[in-house]
Amino acid sequence: MDKLLDVKNLHVSFDTYGGEVKAVRGVNFDLKKGETLAIVGESGSGKSVTTKALMQLIPKPPGRIKEGEILFEGRDLAKMNEKQMQKIRGKEISMIFQDPMTSLNPTMKVGNQIMEGLIKHQKMNKSQARKRVVELLDLVGIPDPENRMKQYPHQFSGGMRQRVVVAIALACNPKLLIADEPTTALDVTIQAQILELMKDIQKKTDSATIFITHDLGVVANVADRVAVMYAGKIVEIGTVDDIFYNPKHPYTWGLLGSMPSLDSADEELYAIPGSPPDLLDPPKGDAFAARNEYALQIDLEQEPPMFKVSDTHYAATWLLHEHAPDIEPPASIKKRMEGMANTSSESKGERV
Amino acid sequence: MSQEKLLEIKNLKQHFKTGRHSVVKAVDGLNFDIYKGETFGLVGESGCGKSTTGRTIIRLYDATDGEVLFNGENVHGKKNRDQMKKFNREMQMIFQDPYASLNPRMKVEDIIAEGMDIHGLAGSDKERKAKVHELLETVGLNKEHANRYPHEFSGGQRQRIGIARALAVDPSFVIADEPISALDVSIQAQVVNLLKKLQEEKGLTYLFIAHDLSMVKYISDRIGVMYFGKMVELADADDLYNHPIHPYTQSLLSAIPLPDPDYERSRERFTYDPSQHDTSEEPEFREVRPGHWVLCTTKEFEHYKREHGVKN
Numbered sequence: 001m002d003k004l005l006d007v008k009n010l011h012v013s014f015d016t017y018g019g020e021v022k023a024v025r026g027v028n029f030d031l032k033k034g035e036t037l038a039i040v041g042e043s044g045s046g047k048s049v050t051t052k053a054l055m056q057l058i059p060k061p062p063g064r065i066k067e068g069e070i071l072f073e074g075r076d077l078a079k080m081n082e083k084q085m086q087k088i089r090g091k092e093i094s095m096i097f098q099d100p101m102t103s104l105n106p107t108m109k110v111g112n113q114i115m116e117g118l119i120k121h122q123k124m125n126k127s128q129a130r131k132r133v134v135e136l137l138d139l140v141g142i143p144d145p146e147n148r149m150k151q152y153p154h155q156f157s158g159g160m161r162q163r164v165v166v167a168i169a170l171a172c173n174p175k176l177l178i179a180d181e182p183t184t185a186l187d188v189t190i191q192a193q194i195l196e197l198m199k200d201i202q203k204k205t206d207s208a209t210i211f212i213t214h215d216l217g218v219v220a221n222v223a224d225r226v227a228v229m230y231a232g233k234i235v236e237i238g239t240v241d242d243i244f245y246n247p248k249h250p251y252t253w254g255l256l257g258s259m260p261s262l263d264s265a266d267e268e269l270y271a272i273p274g275s276p277p278d279l280l281d282p283p284k285g286d287a288f289a290a291r292n293e294y295a296l297q298i299d300l301e302q303e304p305p306m307f308k309v310s311d312t313h314y315a316a317t318w319l320l321h322e323h324a325p326d327i328e329p330p331a332s333i334k335k336r337m338e339g340m341a342n343t344s345s346e347s348k349g350e351r352v
Numbered sequence: 353m354s355q356e357k358l359l360e361i362k363n364l365k366q367h368f369k370t371g372r373h374s375v376v377k378a379v380d381g382l383n384f385d386i387y388k389g390e391t392f393g394l395v396g397e398s399g400c401g402k403s404t405t406g407r408t409i410i411r412l413y414d415a416t417d418g419e420v421l422f423n424g425e426n427v428h429g430k431k432n433r434d435q436m437k438k439f440n441r442e443m444q445m446i447f448q449d450p451y452a453s454l455n456p457r458m459k460v461e462d463i464i465a466e467g468m469d470i471h472g473l474a475g476s477d478k479e480r481k482a483k484v485h486e487l488l489e490t491v492g493l494n495k496e497h498a499n500r501y502p503h504e505f506s507g508g509q510r511q512r513i514g515i516a517r518a519l520a521v522d523p524s525f526v527i528a529d530e531p532i533s534a535l536d537v538s539i540q541a542q543v544v545n546l547l548k549k550l551q552e553e554k555g556l557t558y559l560f561i562a563h564d565l566s567m568v569k570y571i572s573d574r575i576g577v578m579y580f581g582k583m584v585e586l587a588d589a590d591d592l593y594n595h596p597i598h599p600y601t602q603s604l605l606s607a608i609p610l611p612d613p614d615y616e617r618s619r620e621r622f623t624y625d626p627s628q629h630d631t632s633e634e635p636e637f638r639e640v641r642p643g644h645w646v647l648c649t650t651k652e653f654e655h656y657k658r659e660h661g662v663k664n
Binding site: 219255 | 567
């Protein structure tokens with residue numbers, strides 16, 4: 001399959017009075033057609049900034065793309081000007097935001113908000129656009145679309161509003177859909193509906209999705225591949241099975257261990273101590289070292305490169321180096337690995 | 353766990369007037385007990401009345417009807433200042449949003465000590481300071497933090513300050529209203545571990561309100577599920593998860609995504625249809641299995657007993 005998106009060595013910084021905040025520090029990933037990549041990490045890890053940079057939605061100044069390429073079907077989005085970007089946004093790449101309460105215009109009828117993109121990008125006339133709106137609302141599961149399109153956002157419930165946002169994002173059949181915590185503000189039952197809806201639509205339209213979330217349950221549900229971000233970098237990337245059943249990076253262990261499973265009750269949760277580093281002045285060496293009980297001396301001095309675990313699975317930790325000591329992952333992670341029969345027990349990787 | 357009742361809630365109702373003729377029945381006839389030393393989890397979707405229940409129990413709202421008996425004494429009865437003060441010392445609350453629940457113009461020391469000042473618990477300035485430092489250390493902060501303002505802290509640290517404030521007056525019962533919902537996953541685990549540790553050390557009783565079911569299951573001994581102001585099911589945490597009886601509970605459980613891709617691929621989701629119930633009869637709260645209560649009609653009760661009851 002050919003690559004739809006290829007992000008190479010992306011750096012994004014914000015110039016503040018306190019100095020340069022390096023929010024994204026060298027991110028590499030690619031995305032194929034029809035694939036779903038989930039980006040997970042704590043707040044402040046740079047996951048939202050990365051995806052906003054893809055669409056050039058970073059306010060400039062103070063933000064800027066310092067370095068790197070964003071190749072979308074071979075074109076470099078990082079070098080495009082505002083006018084060129086406007087042709088891409090909403091048409092080829094569209095975005096679903098976290099909060100359905102604030103991402104809709106309260107003074108505009110829902111139908112008109114969906115039509116905006118259709119008229120602008122698809123050059124439809126009003127009656128064609130209206131027809132398409134009915135189709136879209138039907139697709140996202142809003143009953144009685146002819147009447148509902150004439151209503152205002154406040155007449156919709158939270159879940160229904162998020163469906164409208166999904167409909168707007170899908171209006172022009174984008175090749176890439178970026179969903180930034182689309183279900184975080186919703187109840188579990190509504191969340192399950194929206195996730196099912198998004199998966200369904202993806203199957204029908206064969207679009208690629210980047211899914212940002214901090215809920216690992218949601219990741220397990222939607223993702224084909226997962227990228228774990230910490231302090232502006234991807235520390236581990238692999239297929240969903242690689243990450244959940246054979247995690248290699250201690251930060252991924254921490255994330256997985258801090259979620260209680262439904263059958264474990266009495267053991268203490270594995271909590272990652274401390275809090276994320278200040279990106280005004282990122283620490284030397286591995287940014288996670290200060291919170292990492294498995295940190296080696298070299299972690300404090302030198303940044304770990306990406307090590308290759310398998311063809312799909314990469315992690316940036318010195319533990320995968322051939323000279324690193326063998327380390328036992330925490331008990332809850334070992335239990336996960338046992339569940340997977342064909343896990344490679346290889347504890348070392350190949351430097352890339 | 354002793355089976356001594358700390359809190360008894362009897363037919364609690366909280367109705368809000370929203371217009372001349374419309375009333376929102378946020379909480380509509382709740383009955384449950386909380387035993388000494390246990391953690392009682394309260395779950396449900398937003399708008400089901402779980403937070404209102406917590407706030408009514410601590411008398412932030414005056415109940416429309418019903419009783420809350422704390423150590424046998426009605427919280428909502430007529431009380432003078434002194435009685436109210438005594439009660440306030442026993443029951444404390446931790447709020448959801450660590451950004452909004454701390455006064456930005458007060459130093460951490462004064463935030464934590466406010467309750468001690470009101471109740472006259474610290475004899476001297478020195479004693480007050482020592483107590484604050486001790487509390488900060490209990491919740492995993494250090495004493496240098498006492499002279500700072502809330503904006504200097506991260507979300508997880510602020511929630512710790514909120515916990516220290518609740519503990520300052522030595523309460524026996526703490527209501528935690530979504531204490532971890534606003535925090536990052538890794539920080540959530542820190543706060544939950546802290547709450548568990550404090551419970552063991554001080555013998556606290558918790559009412560833990562949340563919508564994150566996997567965390568509630570982890571921390572709670574018993575769980576109540578609320579739907580539209582009513583409790584539909586109440587059982588031991590394990591029993592509720594292994595044998596959910598009420599169709600709403602089943603749908604809620606089937607909607608939680610778990611961090612396990614294999615499970616997610618084979619997941620089956622139920623949707624709850626409230627019209628499946630027979631509305632000709634007012635449903636009642638009945639015990640289907642020992643300690644496992646479900647809101648149901650007589651006919652449903654017979655059915656549940658056959659399906660889920662203990663065979664005898």
